[in-house]
Amino acid sequence: xxxxxxxxxxxxxxxxxxxxxxxxxxxxxxxxxxxxxxxxxxxxxxxxxxxxxxxxxxxxxxxxxxxxxxxxxxxxxxxxxxxxxxxxxxxxxxxxxxxxxxxxxxxxxxxxxxxxxxxxxxxxxxxxxxxxxxxxxxxxxxxxxxxxxxxxxxxxxxxxxxxxxxxxxxxxxxxxxxxxxxxxxxxxxxxxxxxxxxxxxxxxxxxxxxxxxxxxxxxxxxxxxxxxxxxxxxxxxxxxxxxxxxxxxxxxxxxxxxxxxxxxxxxxxxxxxxxxxxxxxxxxxxxxxxxxxxxxxxxxxxxxxxxxxxxxxxxxxxxxxxxxxxxxxxxxxxxxxxxxxxxxxxxxxxxxxxxxxxxxxxxxxxxxxxxxxxxxx
Amino acid sequence: xxxxxxxxxxxxxxxxxxxxxxxxxxxxxxxxxxxxxxxxxxxxxxxxxxxxxxxxxxxxxxxxxxxxxxxxxxxxxxxxxxxxxxxxxxxxxxxxxxxxxxxxxxxxxxxxxxxxxxxxxxxxxxxxxxxxxxxxxxxxxxxxxxxxxxxxxxxxxxxxxxxxxxxxxxxxxxxxxxxxxxxxxxxxxxxxxxxxxxxxxxxxxxxxxxxxxxxxxxxxxxxxxxx
Amino acid sequence: xxxxxxxxxxxxxxxxxxxxxxxxxxxxxxxxxxxxxxxxxxxxxxxxxxxxxxxxxxxxxxxxxxxxxxxxxxxxxxxxxxxxxxxxxxxxxxxxxxxxxxxxxxxxxxxxxxxxxxxxxxxxxxxxxxxxxxxxxxxxxxxxxxxxxxxxxxxxxxxxxxxxxxxxxxxxxxxxxxxxxxxxxxxxxxxxxxxxxxxxxxxxxxxxxxxxxxxxxxxxxxxxxxxxxxxxxxxxxxxxxxxxxxxxxxxxxxxxxxxxxxxxxxxxxxxxxxxxxxxxxxxxxxxxxxxxxxxxxxxxxxxxxxxxxxxxxxxxxxxxxxxxxxxxxxxxxx
Numbered sequence: 001x002x003x004x005x006x007x008x009x010x011x012x013x014x015x016x017x018x019x020x021x022x023x024x025x026x027x028x029x030x031x032x033x034x035x036x037x038x039x040x041x042x043x044x045x046x047x048x049x050x051x052x053x054x055x056x057x058x059x060x061x062x063x064x065x066x067x068x069x070x071x072x073x074x075x076x077x078x079x080x081x082x083x084x085x086x087x088x089x090x091x092x093x094x095x096x097x098x099x100x101x102x103x104x105x106x107x108x109x110x111x112x113x114x115x116x117x118x119x120x121x122x123x124x125x126x127x128x129x130x131x132x133x134x135x136x137x138x139x140x141x142x143x144x145x146x147x148x149x150x151x152x153x154x155x156x157x158x159x160x161x162x163x164x165x166x167x168x169x170x171x172x173x174x175x176x177x178x179x180x181x182x183x184x185x186x187x188x189x190x191x192x193x194x195x196x197x198x199x200x201x202x203x204x205x206x207x208x209x210x211x212x213x214x215x216x217x218x219x220x221x222x223x224x225x226x227x228x229x230x231x232x233x234x235x236x237x238x239x240x241x242x243x244x245x246x247x248x249x250x251x252x253x254x255x256x257x258x259x260x261x262x263x264x265x266x267x268x269x270x271x272x273x274x275x276x277x278x279x280x281x282x283x284x285x286x287x288x289x290x291x292x293x294x295x296x297x298x299x300x301x302x303x304x305x306x307x308x309x310x311x312x313x314x315x316x317x318x319x320x321x322x323x324x325x326x327x328x329x330x331x332x333x334x335x336x337x338x339x340x341x342x343x344x345x346x347x348x349x350x351x352x353x354x355x356x357x358x359x360x361x362x363x364x365x366x367x368x369x370x371x372x373x374x375x376x377x
Numbered sequence: 378x379x380x381x382x383x384x385x386x387x388x389x390x391x392x393x394x395x396x397x398x399x400x401x402x403x404x405x406x407x408x409x410x411x412x413x414x415x416x417x418x419x420x421x422x423x424x425x426x427x428x429x430x431x432x433x434x435x436x437x438x439x440x441x442x443x444x445x446x447x448x449x450x451x452x453x454x455x456x457x458x459x460x461x462x463x464x465x466x467x468x469x470x471x472x473x474x475x476x477x478x479x480x481x482x483x484x485x486x487x488x489x490x491x492x493x494x495x496x497x498x499x500x501x502x503x504x505x506x507x508x509x510x511x512x513x514x515x516x517x518x519x520x521x522x523x524x525x526x527x528x529x530x531x532x533x534x535x536x537x538x539x540x541x542x543x544x545x546x547x548x549x550x551x552x553x554x555x556x557x558x559x560x561x562x563x564x565x566x567x568x569x570x571x572x573x574x575x576x577x578x579x580x581x582x583x584x585x586x587x588x589x590x591x592x593x594x595x596x597x598x599x600x601x602x603x604x
Numbered sequence: 605x606x607x608x609x610x611x612x613x614x615x616x617x618x619x620x621x622x623x624x625x626x627x628x629x630x631x632x633x634x635x636x637x638x639x640x641x642x643x644x645x646x647x648x649x650x651x652x653x654x655x656x657x658x659x660x661x662x663x664x665x666x667x668x669x670x671x672x673x674x675x676x677x678x679x680x681x682x683x684x685x686x687x688x689x690x691x692x693x694x695x696x697x698x699x700x701x702x703x704x705x706x707x708x709x710x711x712x713x714x715x716x717x718x719x720x721x722x723x724x725x726x727x728x729x730x731x732x733x734x735x736x737x738x739x740x741x742x743x744x745x746x747x748x749x750x751x752x753x754x755x756x757x758x759x760x761x762x763x764x765x766x767x768x769x770x771x772x773x774x775x776x777x778x779x780x781x782x783x784x785x786x787x788x789x790x791x792x793x794x795x796x797x798x799x800x801x802x803x804x805x806x807x808x809x810x811x812x813x814x815x816x817x818x819x820x821x822x823x824x825x826x827x828x829x830x831x832x833x834x835x836x837x838x839x840x841x842x843x844x845x846x847x848x849x850x851x852x853x854x855x856x857x858x859x860x861x862x863x864x865x866x867x868x869x870x871x872x873x874x875x876x877x878x879x880x881x882x883x884x885x886x887x888x889x890x891x892x893x894x895x896x897x898x899x900x901x902x903x904x905x906x907x908x909x910x911x912x913x914x915x916x917x918x919x920x921x922x923x924x925x926x927x928x929x930x931x932x933x934x935x936x937x938x
Binding site: 233237346368 | 606623667671686
């Protein structure tokens with residue numbers, strides 16, 4: 001047993017030495033391998049972090065959102081729906097919300113405008129996200145002019161900026177007084193965008209939703225748990241799509257690894273021939289090559305994953321920025337909360353180490369069956 | 378350890394138009410503790426025969442026995458196990474691995490045995506001392522002269538303390554003085570109890586007084602040296 | 605379902621099937637042409653190719669084993685995405701393919717363990733005495749692998765996100781129908797007693813086999829029985845103690861973080877122990893083959909002791925989870 005372990009140590013020593021002697025080749029392979037793992041891991045870490053961020057965000061949102069549906073489209077909810085709901089057992093709080101989008105032609109971007117009651121804003125005050133502040137060059141005390149539904153210009157004073165740790169969602173957010181909101185968009189007192197209900201006991205949610213559809217036949221209750229489920233599958237679906245796109249590069253890498261493993265130089269071939277001649281067995285040469293694979297995979301995995309981790313959580317996925325930025329002018333400057341997931345690590349392993357291993361089996365075997373009497377001929 | 382060959386044959390490219398029988402039926406014995414030399418022109422089958430005796434390859438038909446064990450039908454895995462305990466090899470072109478130091482080259486055959494590192498190192502150093510190479514132990518092998526490289530190759534062949542030494546055209550890359558020195562070394566080893574098998578077409582080797590028996594091969598058949 | 609873990613599982617199963625198909629093609633050639641006495645070039649080529657094929661198979665079975673772990677872990681992780689699923693049970697219940705996939709994966713795990721051990725033995729006999737047997741066995745394993753690939757494919761592609769599934773509460777309940785319900789309905793006292801007896805028997809058999817170095821089948825039979833009884837005991841009573849709930853019988857919820865992942869500490873030793881004891885029965889018959897007798901004499905005790913070690917680990921973990929539980933089952937016990 002101990003002899004067996006010592007044997008493996010000698011093989012590892014030897015293969016490390018060989019890798020050092022053929023530095024160019026090993027480094028080339030290592031860097032491509034690392035790059036592949038870095039890309040895949042970045043995608044996975046990024047979308048996983050986005051999902052956790054979204055889930056964390058939803059944790060504070062109300063359990064039920066009620067929309068009104070008219071001819072299949074969601075429309076404003078009359079305020080008296082709140083009365084029609086009346087007192088439902090289990091509902092701890094119910095209120096109407098006002099929110100929508102405002103297109104600012106000056107920066108060609110949509111702001112998410114929301115009426116806020118907690119902030120006690122006066123009718124001319126607004127609170128804006130960092131993204132808006134950046135693109136419009138606004139700071140506290142400055143005025144932002146928005147055109148109302150009648151074409152009149154309304155000026156609002158920036159009271160404060162939203163904190164940047166929640167910038168991922170607050171970047172394009174603009175909070176204002178409900179009265180100001182109604183005036184800006186020409187909405188009368190009796191309408192809300194939607195209604196929200198808070199329910200303390202999660203087991204009652206389903207029941208309450210059923211009651212709501214009976215009380216308000218033209219409404220559609222949206223449950224937080226449903227949104228969460230949709231998010232979960234949406235994000236893993238997105239991850240899957242990106243992985244499929246990246247699968248092409250994995251395939252390219254596999255071909256590269258195959259090529260590297262089979263394209264032995266005359267010198268390397270002779271080296272294997274000498275080993276075979278002096279008493280190494282086919283299985284032992286394969287073992288030695290196996291350790292080479294383990295060392296390369298381990299190093300590539302560690303370096304690639306670590307780099308991806310730093311990339312996603314410390315530079316906020318800086319390399320993806322140009323891609324994501326295309327989606328929105330008000331690109332948020334955000335910091336994701338580090339999170340690592342075992343399932344993700346395992347999946348990454350299956351997508352990188354497994355193809356690499358498979359790609360090298362046949363070339364390694366071809367090398368290892370070099371005839372031991374080759375060096376005599 | 379007695380080596381016994383019975384009607385040994387070896388074919389290459391079997392079943393193809395270019396089928397070629399390198400060895401066409403050899404029956405003989407090689408005795409313990411002797412220096413035997415296989416002599417013949419290149420292409421006469423010396424190397425093929427040596428590689429079969431040395432467990433580097435298997436005969437297509439016929440039987441080879443090593444002491445009381447038939448080795449001709451053993452798969453490679455077990456041939457190798459016998460080979461590394463029984464045979465030491467010295468090749469024509471030394472076949473040292475460049476980039477490794479002298480001592481690392483010498484220890485190569487012992488890695489698969491999984492010996493304790495200190496013991497392995499000790500063995501290698503004793504051999505280096507015996508062959509006057511102690512001061513070169515950590516040099517890269519590229520720095521060695523021809524004679525030194527040959528002695529390193531001998532050390533490598535002896536690291537697992539084999540009973541039989543096989544040398545394939547060992548003097549082809551040596552001048553006559555070094556060749557004679559090499560033969561003297563083999564003589565010493567033979568006196569120390571090793572069985573030696575050399576293949577060569579160099580008169581310095583087969584005419585050397587220390588060679589006990591010369592076997593001559595031609596086109597895969599034995600033409601002289603029968604006893 | 606384009607979930608990355610699912611993609612990985614599908615990819616692994618397709619690759620493993622391909623590897624086994626390649627190996628099976630080779631197995632046919634071995635069965636037809638293998639002749640160890642011959643030194644012909646065909647024989648030499650076959651011998652060289654055995655290195656490739658057995659390496660391929662070692663990797664295939666390793667990946668298969670990892671995919672069993674990933675499959676269970678993934679089923680746990682997916683349970684959040686389906687209405688009604690609270691753990692892996694709900695996900696496996698989604699369509700008729702879930703459970704067959706799991707069972708095929710488990711069977712393959714045992715088959716793989718046995719095959720790898722036979723391969724190890726064979727490579728130590730100087731005339732490769734088991735080579736035909738082991739490749740014939742491989743041909744039997746091939747349909748399992750292909751079936752697993754197909755069933756798993758169906759399981760993942762037919763996952764309807766809107767389907768409402770039923771979870772462990774309904775499947776593993778004494779009031780329901782079927783095997784799972786009957787197992788859940790076994791009185792805890794009886795199952796614990798059976799667990800204790802099977803434990804004593806398997807350990808006794810293991811010690812006997814390890815000391816004598818023969819009759820591995822004894823360990824195989826007792827090991828298989830101990831495995832089945834252990835699974836029943838987990839469902840009918842051990843789980844109750846872990847959940848500290850007198851009616852929650854699920855064998856999967858114990859894998860959750862909330863229970864300290866104790867399930868992995870139960871299942872992994874149990875499966876390893878069972879795989880080892882099953883292979884013991886496949887080792888000892890070769891004692892009479894000259895080229896293997898020494899290896900069998902060396903290997904059988906090692907396998908037996910290892911199997912015992914893992915069984916013991918399983919029993920101690922079970923005992924510990926019952927001991928440290930705050931659940932007392934007075935009215936059930938007496």
